[in-house]
Amino acid sequence: MDKLLITGGIPLQGEVCASGAKNAALPILAATLLAEGPVTLTNVPRLRDIQTMLDLLRRLGARLTQDGADRLHSEPAELTSFIAPYDLVKTMRASILVLGPLVARYGQADVSLPGGCAIGARPVNLHLEGLRALGAEIGVEGGYIQARARRLRGTRIVMELVSVTATENLMMAAALASGETLIENAAREPEVVDLAEFLNTLGARIEGAGTDLIRIQGVTQLGGGEHRIMPDRIETGTFLVGAAMTGGRVRVRDTRPDCLDAVLHKLRESGAEVTTGADWIELDMGRRRPRAVDIHTAPYPAFPTDMQAQFCALNAIAEGVGTVAETIFENRFMHVPELQRMGADIRIDGHVAVCHGVDRLTAAPVMATDLRASAGLVLAGLVAHGQTLVDRVYHLDRGYETMEVKLSTLGADIRRITRADRTPSP
């Protein structure tokens, strides 16, 4: 298992480009199952989760080829399987995103239930209830969701909770249903909008994505098309927090400032000077120590849960006391005990972490437990005194494209230690 070795204390300086968004690329790749024409996707990030989605789609019989560094091409193909097996789903919950497309186009899908995960129970009841409302028969047997349908029928779906992937699954399914579907209390995340734009490029008729009411007029068939995946707002935010924590100055290019309002607001509150252009964001901390900020996670456009761990790391070394309330996932503070091992003064009280900023963190071997927890620990390593060794970097590789390379270009002292580095040659 790879580890990252970080020597802290260097302010991040320079420019870095954001990669394509994992959380947009995953549903869009699943949506290629709906396309009856060739599809070209660009700005596809090279991530472990993307590889897992490609493995899954290929096991179903899809024909996808990597065509250049960030380009992917899919050709229409006869599927040979409608099963998303446990061995893949357990490594990536977003595998559930093939459920909607499979049942809508092929009338059958057997998708392993994802089970719980490191950050919470994460049930999928809303995906199943929505598909039932669209006319699918849904059962669960042997740990698998079994969905069967003739043509789905458009209907009104009122989502009990705001769910990003449930909104995406239902939007994909409704794209091929007969008649009109309304999704009320829909997730408004920019990645939902990116998926809707892709589906519309293929010939779908979707309006209202980005609001809480999505209206879909079903069509009988979707064709092909080209689409550029939107930039990753969470990766962007992670680099900006790194700049704020280290007292540095970083410009993130090829990104979308309009998708990061809540995060940029908190960075400014922490004392950073933040300037933006059409496709870039620059943060200048001017060698100052950040001030602690209060965070409350909630669905978009509020503060994203996927940036919570990074702000815990920031508060850990900030001036003052910051409270971090996590309202989306019930167990998303796994980074806190690891930060405590580095000297952070954070107390968890139910769904709130109270962070008293300390003057400095001390390096320690720490263990990544999930994707964003890993990012928080890497950021802590950038400011800690001494050498921090972050274990289980495979979590980070799910969602950050060569993070250590990008941080190195910003001046950080960080390197990946692979098994080969640790095995003495005979």
Ligand SMILES: CC(=O)N[C@H]1[C@@H](OP(=O)(O)OP(=O)(O)OC[C@H]2O[C@@H](n3ccc(=O)[nH]c3=O)[C@H](O)[C@@H]2O)O[C@H](CO)[C@@H](O)[C@@H]1O
């Ligand atoms: C691939 C992807 O896009 N992942 C993102 C997506 O995950 P994901 O789509 O899985 O997260 P949801 O928006 O569904 O989760 C929101 C809340 O709803 C609950 N819930 C969800 C579905 C359901 O059927 N029943 C139910 O109770 C969840 O347990 C959670 O408490 O949105 C999360 C919240 O912004 C992000 O952290 C993830 O990075």
Ligand SMILES: C=C(OP(=O)(O)O)C(=O)O
């Ligand atoms: C929680 C995340 O992803 P997923 O929903 O794929 O687990 C994330 O991107 O932070």
